Amino acid sequence: MTKRPALLTLALWLIPLAFLAYFFYQPLIAIFRVVFSERFSQGWEFFEWSQVSRPLSFTFFQATLSTLLTLLVGLPAAWLFAKFDFPGRKGLRSISLLPFILPTVVVAAAFNTLIGPQGWINQALMALFNLNAPPLKLLNSLPAILMAHVFYNTSIIIRIVSSSWSRLNPRLEHAARLLGATPWQAFTKVTLPLLAPSLLSASLLVFLFDFTSFGVVLMLGGPQFSTIEVEIYNQAMNRFNLPVAGLLSVIQLGITLLVTLLQNRVNTPRYGKAALNPEKSALSRPAKRWQKIFVFFMVICLILLFAVPVVSLITRSFVTLEADRGQRGEVEVGLTLRYYRELFQNRSRSIFYVPPIEAIRNSLLYSGVAILIAGLLGLLTAYALAQRARFNKLLEPLFMLPLGASAVTLGLGFLLIFNRPPWANSRFPLMIPIAHSLIALPFVVRTILPAIRSIPESLREASRTLGANPLQVLLKVDLPIVLRSLLVSLVFAFTISLGEFGATSFLSNPHAPTIPVAIYRYISQPGALNYGQALAMSSLLLLVCGLGSILIEKIRLPGEELF
Amino acid sequence: MLEVQNLTKDYENKPLLKGVSFEVGKGELVCLLGSSGSxxxxxxxxxxxxxxxKSGTVLWEGRDLRDVPTHKRGFGLMFQDYALFPHKTVAQNIAFGLQMQGLKEEEISRRVKESLESIRMQSFADRPVTELSGGEQQRxxxxxxxxxxxxLLMLDEPLGALDHTLRTQLIQELRAILHQSQIPVIYVTHDREEAFGLADRLVILHDGIILQQGSPMELFEQxxxxxxxxxxxxxxxxNGVVTQLKPLQIKLPFTELTLPGLPLELSEGQACQVLLRPEDALIAPTNSAGENYFECIVRDxxxxxxxxxxxxLCSQTTLFARSETPAKVGSRLGVSWPADKIQVFPK
Known part of the structure; x- marks a missing residue:
């Protein structure tokens, strides 16, 4: 009997392991081979060290700066949510979690409608002062990248830090005050050291996201700002210099793994129950004047930060502000549904032009296949990990590695190995949903695993003594309990796949783009119609992801976290 | 030294404190006694x-503390859950307040050492507090x-989380340490044994007001x-009813008491409550006589x-009485309560 769990676990591992070996480790090894093989020596002839060092140093620079700025906004926000009760708290918290599920292209498009040449601010300034050209050149600048990163990652700081802050025993700070510490001393000597693990872990996570940021940098930073990810894309797709792209991928992978390991290390809770708040809620209404001012100011700031880009995107997609191509000078301003109607029409006669509706169809198809694969593999993997087998400790990191490899690295690897039939079939390139399922897999496993682990073994034993066979146990006991988390994880995987841009940008056929690829293509082309269509598609994607997150909130069990 | 005047405070929109006033004198150990949630x-x-x-003032040596922030009041508070800093060792925890006073390192380490000696935990100096037992954490x-x-030192149910044997032992220890320190102490508890064992003066809080204060003996007797x-x-x-004023007669469900004139304003027909202390009961054989004699059945x-x-069991009422001799369960028994030991509370 003792051998059975081991055997069963091995059987469960078989399919996920084979899948990962073929579709993740094979491409990864291919990247290494490209970097170190002779075959690509022609690529090395023109290699200069600055091709690596320049994007590397810029990536570190912008990631550090972005993380610091995010902390600057996120820490007061975390304090706000950890300590204060105020009208609209729940709503604001939901809004603050929205960026987490938004695809990068949507965020980039949203910031474009705010600060881009055709965005609200520039158009308003042009109308007010009768200017011929947009006065603010914020797009393609470092501040644009930083703003989008702060928008994106403040929610991570809020989520992680505010939850550990609200669980911190407030009496520890009170005890310090009674022992003569000023409020600032109590904060720095007691609260801050106790928050340090979660603060550090959240900061490293934010750093990791900023470090591997691709879509935002590509779409808001412009050609002069190249992070490692963007440079991998440039080298591979524009210069066809695969060895350099591969080298950058290897460096990137090494750094992300290092940061992830570090993050896991600092994340372990250190003081157990000793630092936990014995009471349920430590929330209080702001009582003192400075508290009221702080809460008011912070709420306004967060609404501005989170709602303005989203509102800007949606409103801009319904408004014409600029004349169409060829009609310069005749500006008509007004509400319109035209951008949405045009999604269904093929106007341009260019061979590269694809009607947006086809991009939508492609995306839905790919995502459908992707969640099937991710769901199946996720279930098997989660069940395997839930078994008490010794080798699980060895196998678990193998599965979490796809989380560490960036989507761009995955895209590059796929390009090297699977850019051939049947994987790159022009009518249905199977490699895209497979890549998406790999990206979603760790999230699926992390969502399902706690549900499986929550089923007490005695429940299964009880049903066996009542006459259920193993299949019946699975269907009648496990399934009803796991189903909820499985649904949550599938919805989550669906939104991930719909919005996936990094890997897809390498793999999508020019004639068959996905929604994010189409948005990227349209928004960088001139003309109000292209711009408007990009915004209309972004708004639709936003809507779907928003609905997805509401659905997740509705069906997930309370207390489950999506990290 | 400390004067608390007319404190009021609401909790979840209901009045919790309705005007609380009391004082703590120099070197005095005051026990604030009340049920939980009071x-x-x-x-x-x-x-x-x-x-x-919500209103009311706290005065220290005559000075209103309203605008003095916590860290400048110089009051110590020992929390119910101890609130020891989990990221610091035993010695670092004790040193914290001394560091906040800006003392020199040598002075701090000397006083931490003394302090550890006084609680007999010298060897624990470098242990993390998370590894201590409940009693050790308390010390x-x-x-x-x-x-x-x-x-001023305030202790909030300091023995609340500990088991009974440890409590009795620690009460003695606390008493010794607190009396030695000469610091005025407010000790909060809901346990009357703890309060009687420690207090110079008891302050009883009920329903948002101070019902009574005085030495343990005063409270016990009156x-x-x-x-x-x-x-x-x-x-x-x-429960009883006054049936006659001179001499005072009170009708209880099972007997009628006759009492000497009491300094109370009572009127005929007034409802009241009578306190019969078990230790004052005089056990007598049945069919005998005595002051306020009645008969009942022994239940236990x-x-x-x-x-x-x-x-x-006296008709429908259960009474407790002390006796030097055992009584047979189920038998009839005569009891009498001396009139001068009976206390009457008018309603």
């Missing part, structure tokens, strides 16, 4: 400056609160209300070491 801890938090009262928390020599009598567990409280007889505790 607002005892809130009073401490207001004195500490962690919460603001470290006390040492931490005492180390900076606070002007509880001001039936609630105090019952809370202190002083004895049997029986418990051996308590120095006496027997009898549970008596």
């Amino acid at each position: 607002g005892k801890s809130t009073i401490l938090r207001i004195i500490a400056g962690l919460e603001e009262p 470290v928390a006390l040492a931490r609160a005492l180390a900076p020599s606070p002007n 509880p001001s209300t039936p609630w105090v009598a019952e809370f202190l567990g002083l004895g049997n409280l029986v 007889s418990l051996f308590m070491g120095e006496y027997f505790q009898l549970e008596l």
